Amino acid sequence: MTKRLPAAVLWDMDGTLVDTEPYWMRAEIELVSEFGRTWTHDDALKMVGMGLWDAAEVFRAAGVELPADEIVARLTERVREQLAQHGVPWQPGAQALLREIREAGIPTALVTMSIRSMAEDVVGAIPFAAFDDLVTGDEVAAPKPHPEPYLTAAGRLGVDIADCVAIEDSPTGLAAASSAGAVTIGVPHMLPLDGAPADALWESLDGRTLDDLVEVAIGKWARA
Template sequence: MTDRLPAAVLWDMDGTLVDTEPHWMAAETPLVEQFGGTWSHEQALQMVGLGLHDAARILQDEGVRMAADAIVHRLTDDVLASLAREGVPFRPGARVLLQSLRAAGVRTAVVTMSMRRMAQQIVDLIEFDAFDVIIAGDDVTRPKPHPDPYLQACAALGVDVVDVVAIEDSPNGLRSAVASGAVSIGVPLMVSLAGVGADALWPTLAGRTADDIAAVFTAVRDAPGQKGIA
């Protein structure tokens, strides 16, 4: 059996490409406290991978008396300001894997529930042409864990979802990828992905190349009962 590369690899951003989750958590706490509430680490973990408007509704339930759109923009502004001060922390191995995929001719997309202006700013910090498409939270009607964001990315790339690999770090994001029909690789960061349905779980992207992606893709698509690609 010869390993085959997928037509595209679709990347989650927050927690997968870049370790921005602590910045989001740091932005949530003062917002809740501004309205007299408290915000625990455990509550923050439940927000990982959610669409921003879903997260905003949770914050409203905790007493934040702001419209959902205003909450989304406030959090995005605070996170961008934090990243401007401290720099963007790419996850270990992410840029090297991206370079390997691009060198192999594999198309790539970012599929994130962050706003497009934030996704674009982070993508612009990568020193090479890393992505063909960005699908952001303000581009989709139904956010993760629905499959729509990944299906929309496939449509934008002009590829079939059975021909792609998705990489995710959160349960909600992984559920979205799995539901779309993509071959799904989980790389957990803050929350366990056990039992969520990933085709492969990697502890880190460090040391991974396009060959590793091809091995997972081929093993899944050639497994009995799977829809293969001719």
């Protein structure tokens, strides 16, 4: 009997597809330092998975005397500069799994709280047609952990979110995907995912296959 496949696979970007969190942290430290303040590694960890405009308000409260839009623009441009300088730091196994999903004919969308220009930089570096659509932080009214980004992705692809699998690295992202109704796979990176709403936790995407992903989905659907 042919296994039921997901209607779509929805990917987070920063920390899941690419290891850009150190780039963001460097950009944050540089920005806060301009205003004579200190930004620690622990401060930066609190920003992981947060919507950029929500994060901007945290920076404003920490003494960055700039409008929120300018904070978002400056952080994003600094990360894009690092991508151009150092290359795109792919997470182990991410491209291989994404390629296998695509070759199976399963629709995909990137669901990221980064803005579209940066998402397009990353997607443009993938050597195959990786995504049918991009949902970015500058296109949604409510960022993760709100379900809107994932519901938007499913709507654009014309599929039921309950038939989709979402891959995320942060508690915030998993909360968004789970509350939307997707099957969730957590791949911890900068933050532990203990207690996060994941249907499966994978230590890494390295060596993971479409069969592994389908197994998680079928298990969730059987319990529904």
